[in-house]
Amino acid sequence: MLKPELNDRIARTNAGTPMGEVFRRYWIPALLSEELPEPDCPPVRVRLLGEDLVAFRDRDGQVGLLDAYCPHRGAHLFWGRNEECGLRCVYHGWKFDVTGQCVDMPNEPQESNFKDKVKTIAYPCWEAGGVVWTYMGPPDERPPHPDYEWLRAPKTHCFVSKTFEDCNYLQAVEGGIDTSHSSFAHNNNLRDKKALRSRATAPKLEVHKRAHGFTYVGIRDIGEDGLYVRAYQFVMPAQQMRGYMTNWSTGEPEEHPSVNGHIWVPVDDEHCVVYNWMYSADPNHPLPREYCIEHETLFGRGPSNSLPGYRLIRNKSNDYLIDREVQRTMTFTGISGINTQDFALQETMLPIVDRSRERLGSTDAAIIVARQLLLEATQDVAAGRAPRGVDPATHRDVRGCDRILPRGVAWQDGLANELATRF
Template sequence: MLKPEENERLTRVGPGTPMGEVFRRYWIPALLSEELPEPDCPPIRVRLLGENLVAFRDTNGTVGLLDRYCPHRRVELFWGRNEECGLRCVYHGWKFDVAGNCVDMPNEPTESNFKQKVKITSYPTWEKAGVIWTYMGPKDWMPPLPDYEWVRAPETHRHVSKTFEACNWLQGLEGGIDTSHSSFAHNNNLADKNALRTRAPSPKLEVVKTDYGFRYAGIRDLGQDGNYVRAYQYIMPAQQMRGAMTKWKDGSREEFPAIAGHIWVPIDDESTWVWNFIYSADKQIPFTPEFVLEHETAFGRGPNDLLPGYRLKRNPSNDYLIDREVQRIQTFTGISGINTQDYALQETAAPIIDRSLERLGTADAAIIAARHLLLEATRDVEQGKAPRGTRADSYRNVRACDKILPAGIDWKEALKEEMTAQF
């Protein structure tokens, strides 16, 4: 459990809040590249960490991320004209470049130097892996650009998507690093008693703290078959990485290893962008369109599962289309889509869970460790220190994996190679 004041520290993300200032020490995903598909395309509204912003791709293809409101009369720049390397407010014609400089002020006398005194808040952006990243913190604390293995993986070996979740970011993260719930919430075949996570539903957890977060394993005892080890990475402040055996290879249903995960980026205190990535663990095996379609559909975010704005069709308004007959005879939840099952539990608990009422057990060791690290990060930032995971060299060589090991083998030694980046 957390004390109410600790829960407040970890869940509130607006400017000046302890966790908001922690997030502002990292590069975070802001948009998919596809949301700004070409130079001078229409601008779009963005909300991150409780701030209302507007994004546009200028004539040169550079992405700007600005305060949504014009500093003149505070109208929305979303209505602006994206033209000739700047976003022009349609109220009085003031125009701003991607750095927030006012480059034209046509309603003022031509001899006026007023425009040189006007600047709008802007955040730097960087585009890689189909993602537009931003840094919203103090310039002096800007960390190196993101260097996760999935970002370096070739486009042919990687897929990235995002979905909207209507709850606090910490609920999503804690679900992602909770390995034991996969034996229940994600049991989609009740008849298969040989499934690894069904055979051993109570994993032993081992957590090893690192300078980027921690790595940990859920170890399930399979008796004479050894131990099924699901080895995760938690990268500060909000990224989970796990092994993901997949069944598509060269267009055929053949199992091969992949690595998947999420980043939970707060929109505000009560809503979150969930960034989803998966990449091939084998340089020789690229993804096929068939694999990507099946993977996204299995997790509940296929083309037929989404509403405009990357929102799920299955949502609280329709009880996630739960099928009680399917729940009775086929799946544990009766809800279709692996991540949709998570959303149903996380979105309907409360916008922000009161963690002072929880009763945690040994299966929650990773959640407890993450809370300790996040609280530590809030203190570090308040004391003028860099939090864990801001140095790219601390996390760039990590990956996750699933594997069955002989009983008595130390996973930390046995999985060193499998948990070392190859791209």
């Protein structure tokens, strides 16, 4: 269990909160590059950490991320004209560049220098891996850009998507790093007793704190075939890495072995956006786009599963289209899509879970350690120290993987090759 005051400390991320200040010490995703497809394209609404913002790509291709409200009279800059390396407010014509500097003020006398004195809030942006990243913290504490392996993979080997989730970021993170629930919530064939996760529903967890966050493994005893071991990475403040190298049902190698993961980014205290990324585990093996779309569809977040705004068709308003007959005869949940199954459970909890009422078991070890590290990060930031994982050197060489190992082989040895980065 977690005391209410500590629960609030790590769950709430709006401006001025301890965890909000932690997120503001990292580069975090703001939107996908595809949302700003070309110079001078329409601006996009963005909401991050409780702040309303507007993103635009200027004529030179640079991305700006500005306070959504014009500093003149508070008009929303989403209505602005994106023109000649600036976003122009349509109320009185004030124009701002990607740094937030006002560069034109046509409703003031020509000889006036007032525009030189006006600057709106603007956050620096950087693009990599199909994502526009931003840093929202103190300028003098801005860290180097992140260096995750998936950001170094070539475009032919990598895929990224995003999904809006109607819940607090922390319950989404905790769902993602919970390895035992896959034997239940994601059991999509109750008749298949040979599937790896059906054969061993109570994995043994090991969690090891690292400079980037922690490494954790779920070890499942699958009898005479050995041990199914899945190694994950939790990268501060809210990223999970895992491997899809072994087919869950057959135990055979995947056709397109990959490393996958999520980054959960708070929109505000009660909503988040999930960035879903995957890349080939082998530099010599590109990741076909059709395979990526098939994977996304299996998870329930493919193009055919989604509404505008990156929201799922199956959602809280229609009970995720649960089929009770399918639940009775075929699957554990009766809900189609692995991602959708997670959302159904996470979005229908309390807006912010009351963790003081929980009773945690041995398979919740990763969740317990994640909470410890988040609380530690709030203490570090309050004391003026950089939180864990900010330095790219701490996360540059980590990845996730899974494999069936013979008995007697330590996972550190048996997975050493798969855990080694290739890009």
